[in-house]
């Protein structure tokens with residue numbers, strides 16, 4: 001939809017602030033640009049609606065070179081939302097939202113209808129707010145108007161430059177949720193600039209990480225987290241962040257790799273000494289090929305004779321995790337697991353590790369202490 | 377006559393000269409309004425222009441500033457070779473005097489419009505003239521009106537000097553009163569001039585409030 005072909009931006013003082021960007025947004029996707037302050041996010045965005053002219057390369061929208069379009073007409077087809085909101089203070093909310101439709105000479109009835117509809121969409125009661133002036137609204141309400149104004153002429157593309165950056169965390173979250181809801185209904189092509197990684201992960205269909213005017217990686221949140229293509233991406237997104245979010249921690253990072261296993265023909269007596277040796281109170285029972293059969297605990301061994309075979313004592317395993325599972329799956333399961341031990345099996349059903357309450361706890365505890373040492 | 381109290385003199389002069397006074401008053405108002413209208417007609421566009429062409433700002437404000445520092449009488453004098461004596465010269469001088477506050481306030485008013493508002497306006501596809509007419513000008517209007525108000529009040533006072541170059545107005549009474557040493561005449565010219573200034577101040581004050589942007 002929006003396509004950057006080797007686009008660079010050089011300012012008069014010679015500094016190149018955007019370097020040979022290549023990317024293409026898909027229709028209806030919410031693409032987030034993220035990166036440290038000054039890396040060129042805003043510049044990149046403003047080159048799309050020609051608020052900043054690009055120096056090299058080609059930017060096309062639906063195949064048309066933006067350079068060949070009349071900037072005013074180009075911008076009329078692109079919604080624009082900025083952090084400072086920038087409502088017209090001398091116009092009512094209704095007049096603010098209606099401005100572009102009126103400039104486009106819509107019929108007055110259609111304008112009125114559109115304004116009411118959009119106010120509903122962004123969660124502002126038209127009866128209460130249409131006649132008010134911007135300064136009579138809170139910051140969050142003002143930005144709702146900002147979003148409604150950007151949607152007014154029903155553009156296919158919306159550019160948003162840190163639209164929620166100045167709002168308090170609670171309001172920000174509300175507006176993020178609303179944006180996701182609106183987007184799920186309207187499917188605009190949105191380019192969204194932020195430097196809040198949580199916001200990016202929450203909103204982005206894809207996220208482009210920028211540094212020093214270059215786009216380092218453009219990928220889905222999942223892939224960015226699990227497969228950072230660049231050390232900086234990993235660092236910026238924060239390895240710790242990956243671990244903070246149990247959704248993204250592979251179970252293989254948490255499980256104990258060499259669990260104490262034994263085979264069902266062994267006796268209870270052997271099992272007890274085996275447990276002592278391995279300092280554990282549970283044993284996974286596998287067949288000769290490592291396939292999971294059951295589990296015994298020290299408690300089970302108490303009440304039986306030393307010659308009893310494990311095949312008769314072992315219990316079936318209620319909770320098993322595949323090695324593709326995440327920490328979140330483990331966390332959800334562990335509470336309901338009687339012995340607090342979850343075997344992890346590979347695709348062939350072979351036991352490759354175990355997750356215990358202890359291993360989960362120490363894993364996250366380590367992340368916390370690591371994070372502390374990074375921040376201090 | 378000399379021995380009569382001042383108020384009696386005033387009553388007597390008024391009795392004798394009220395048609396002249398009325399005419400002088402009208403002439404005075406005319407001087408002020410005409411010169412102000414021209415000053416607004418020139419000063420506001422000039423102010424707008426220099427917000428668009430920043431390089432013009434320093435020279436234009438500089439020249440207008442210098443004009444204002446020239447003593448009023450001297451400026452009137454400078455105008456005589458250009459327009460001769462009479463009302464035209466007076467209007468020209470008053471016009472030049474009033475330019476600075478109008479230009480300066482126009483520039484201030486327009487430059488004070490929030491940058492974010494302008495960026496939003498441009499970003500959503502308003503043309504330069506739409507931005508000027510629908511955003512900048514309405515938001516700057518009351519600051520511009522304040523400039524006009526200041527200029528007008530000064531103008532009412534300065535216009536009394538028009539009499540020195542045959543421009544008429546209430547200055548005629550003051551001028552004759554001084555030269556003939558008749559206090560009552562001076563007062564008959566000066567007091568209405570002062571009241572006129574107050575009146576303009578009041579009226580334009582109301583207008584200024586009315587032009588404050590809504591919201």
Ligand SMILES: Nc1ncnc2c1ncn2[C@@H]1O[C@H](COP(=O)(O)OP(=O)(O)OP(=O)(O)O)[C@@H](O)[C@H]1O
Nearest residue numbers: 011012013017036037038039040041042043044195
């Ligand atoms: N008009 C200009 N002239 C010269 N340099 C500029 C100009 N505008 C921006 N820059 C520079 O371009 C670089 C990128 O700026 P940009 O505003 O795109 O950064 P950003 O990623 O949006 O940062 P932030 O997160 O702080 O908003 C910065 O180093 C900035 O100083």
Ligand SMILES: [Mg+2]
Nearest residue numbers: 041042043161
């Ligand atoms: Mg920015």
